[in-house]
Amino acid sequence: MSTTTPSPAPRSTRNPLRAIARIPFGWQVLIGxxxxxxxxxxxxxxxxxxxxxxxxxxxxxxxxxxxxxxxxxxxxxxxxxxxxxxxxxxxxxxxxxxxxxxxxxxxxxxxxxxxxxxxxxxxxxxxxxxxxxxxxxxxxxxxxxxxxxxxxxxxxxxxxxxxIEGSAGDDGSVxxxxxxxxxxxxxxxxxxxxxxxxxxxxxxxxxxxxxxxxxxxxxxxxxxxxxxxxxxxxxxxxxxxxxxxxxxxxxxxxxxxxxxxxxxxxxxxxxxxxxxxxxxxxxxxxxxxxxxxxxxxxxxxxxxxxxxxxxxxxxxxxxxxxxxxxxxxxxxxxxxxxxxxxxxxxxxxxxxxxxxxxxxxxxxxxxxxxxxxxxxxxxxxxxxxxxxxxxxxxxxxxxxxxxxxxxxxxxxxxxxxxxxxxxxxxxxxxxxxxxxxxxxxxxxxSFAEIQADQKAEADAFAEVEAEVAEQEAGAPAPDALADPAAHAAGGERRTEAAEAARPQA
The missing domain is CATH 1.10.3860.10 (Sodium:dicarboxylate symporter)
Structure with missing residues (x-):
């Protein structure tokens, strides 16, 4: 006796919320x-x-x-x-x-x-x-x-x-x-x-x-x-x-x-x-x-x-x-x-x-x-x-x-x-x-793309933070007065990572 394996349901059918999320945010608002x-x-x-x-x-x-x-x-x-x-x-x-x-x-x-x-x-x-x-x-x-x-x-x-301002109602509520x-x-x-x-x-x-x-x-x-x-x-x-x-x-x-x-x-x-x-x-x-x-x-x-x-x-x-x-x-x-x-x-x-x-x-x-x-x-x-x-x-x-x-x-x-x-x-x-x-x-x-861009930027920032922290843990902290360039290097690399992660298209 042969059995037929049912074909998997389309992804949008399996998860309707995910299908809705793929609709551009502007169109979601227009539908609303x-x-x-x-x-x-x-x-x-x-x-x-x-x-x-x-x-x-x-x-x-x-x-x-x-x-x-x-x-x-x-x-x-x-x-x-x-x-x-x-x-x-x-x-x-x-x-x-x-x-x-x-x-x-x-x-x-x-x-x-x-x-x-x-x-x-x-x-x-x-x-x-x-x-x-x-x-x-x-x-x-x-x-x-x-x-x-x-x-x-x-x-x-x-x-x-x-x-903050407070006001009293006629019923005594605030x-x-x-x-x-x-x-x-x-x-x-x-x-x-x-x-x-x-x-x-x-x-x-x-x-x-x-x-x-x-x-x-x-x-x-x-x-x-x-x-x-x-x-x-x-x-x-x-x-x-x-x-x-x-x-x-x-x-x-x-x-x-x-x-x-x-x-x-x-x-x-x-x-x-x-x-x-x-x-x-x-x-x-x-x-x-x-x-x-x-x-x-x-x-x-x-x-x-x-x-x-x-x-x-x-x-x-x-x-x-x-x-x-x-x-x-x-x-x-x-x-x-x-x-x-x-x-x-x-x-x-x-x-x-x-x-x-x-x-x-x-x-x-x-x-x-x-x-x-x-x-x-x-x-x-x-x-x-x-x-x-x-x-x-x-x-x-x-x-x-x-x-x-x-x-x-x-x-x-x-x-x-x-x-x-x-x-x-x-x-x-x-x-x-x-x-x-x-x-x-x-x-x-797309609203989802905006959030994806933010997540990519946050991930890139966190990656550089971890790398900088690892390097700083193995080396003495630079003196800001003696070497301001070294002191600012970590911050500059963080800024560069954030800029690099920003969407370009």
Whole structure:
């Protein structure tokens, strides 16, 4: 009796999770977007449920998934800001033109923000979005989260070393939150102190560097959940806000997205071309960060991905580790430029308040100088209230726009993170520190490949560490004062190994 041996199942059948992992991360996010919209429409068709808030089971499920994803991101943001900023400032001691790089970075932040806000003002002046809206005046209400220049200045002063704030609820419960702007101030102060202390700070830097690697690894694990979080976030947005709110504010929504597309697809390519950079290489390289920013609605949560793709495009690590964390807290072409400009014009149109040339100049000033105010909270509410209060417009206008804010915030954050990477690439190119070959070859967008590159770099670094340690164990330690070249040899070999392991294609 003969027996037939069944042919082995395809590898993708044996391990479906591995097959899913082979799908490029950008495509995973796009699949999540499609599923999120589809499930959101199904949830809307089901109708209200019997819960306290009238949400049906599907809407509740989508909200839970999306909220859990955002909560995980937020939990890792405070240590990420502190460790990244301290480490990046400390790394500047290795750069001879650190002050010039910092100044050029801030200058380009301001230039791109200025262009973005001018586009927003132009669209608002042409379309008058508030006059063409059918939203009811009953929706007008001041936001609980407000920002003024005084609040911004006071917010710069840390209330405690960790930047943590507590608030008591009506039921007696106490909730904790963090102020990213205060953490940023603390981190900059600690980084400058590290530079001042010098060699005695080396043990501290080793701890912070190791802790940063651990936090970033944790954040990478959370980022892997982004496609699932996309389903929950977008599905809940569609189910909760529906298309009615978008229809009532259709001109405003169209203006915001048209403005962002003009910056993304017209302004950024022009800046790249004038800097002698390939447009296609940039957008292929930055796509993982752009797509993750669209989903997560958090520039800070996307920061590790933004820094990774920026380094893969040839920006030196010592500069990327400074520019990207700084940009994640202050570089907001979407939240702090286009959106507040259009929102201010909308509110003025809606309440019949005429705007003069002085008001438009104030919008420009607030948008270019006040973008750091958005670092304290998620979203652009703080920046919007700051703009409205500066112009003397009714703060109740914020309530008119809250219903569609999550939908707008996706596009705003995607533009933010793309602009952060753009500035780093342009400055690196103009300062002649960009690896042009790596930039031209930045064609891979697979999440798995990004992690493989990081693992290869870590393995190469560990191999050289072991070799150096073995050699040093058999020879007396060199005197740094007597032979500084020998003293630095180990560090130089480590740096060379890390650079050699970086992807070149």
């Amino acid at each position: 977007l499609v599923l999120g919209v589809a499930l959101g429409l199904v949830a809307s068709a089901i109708g209200p449920g019997s819960g306290e808030e009238g949400a049906n089971w599907l809407t509740t499920t989508l909200d839970t998934i999306g909220t859990a994803f955002v909560t995980l991101l937020k939990a890792l943001v405070p240590p990420l800001i502190f460790l990244a900023i301290v480490t990046s400032i400390a790394n500047l001691r290795k750069v001879t033109n650190a002050a010039r790089l910092a100044w050029k970075t801030l200058l380009w932040f301001a230039i791109t923000s200025l262009i973005a806000v001018l586009i927003g003002i132009g669209l608002g002046a042409i379309t008058s979005p508030g006059a063409n809206s059918s939203v009811s005046a009953d929706a007008a209400q001041a936001s609980d989260t407000q920002g003024t220049w005084l609040d911004f200045l006071i917010g710069l002063v840390p209330s405690n070393f960790l930047g 909730s904790l939150s963090f102020n990213a702007l205060q953490i940023l101030v603390i981190s900059i102060a600690v980084g400058i102190a590290v530079l001042s202390v010098g060699e005695k700070a080396e043990p501290f830097l080793k701890i912070t560097g190791s802790a940063l690697e651990i936090v970033q690894k944790l954040l990478w694990w959370v980022i892997r959940l982004a496609p699932i979080g996309t389903v929950g976030l977008l599905g809940n947005a569609v189910a909760s806000y529906g298309w009615d709110a978008i229809g009532q504010l259709g001109v405003f929504v169209a203006d915001v997205y048209i403005g962002m597309l003009l910056v993304l697809l017209v302004v950024y390519p022009i800046l790249l071309r004038t800097s002698g950079l390939s447009i296609g290489s940039f957008f292929r390289g930055v796509w993982p960060a752009t797509s993750l920013g669209f989903v997560s609605r958090s520039s800070l949560g996307t920061m590790p991905m933004t820094q990774t793709v920026t380094e893969r495009m040839g920006v030196p690590r010592h500069y990327a580790s400074f520019a990207i964390p700084l940009g994640a807290t202050t570089k907001m072409d979407g939240c702090a430029a286009i959106y507040p400009a259009l929102a201010a014009i909308f509110v003025a149109n809606f309440f019949g308040v005429p705007l003069g040339i002085t008001d438009y100049l104030l919008i420009v000033l607030v948008s270019v100088l006040g973008s750091a105010a958005t670092a304290g909270m998620t979203g652009a509410t703080v920046m919007l209230t700051l703009t409205l209060s500066t112009l003397g417009l009714p703060l109740e206008g914020v309530g008119l726009l809250l219903a569609i804010d999550p939908i707008l915030d996706m596009g705003r954050t995607a533009l933010n993170v793309t602009g952060q990477s753009l500035v780093a690439v342009i400055v690196a190119k103009r300062e002649k520190i960009l690896d042009q070959r790596a930039y031209d070859d930045s064609v891979r967008t």
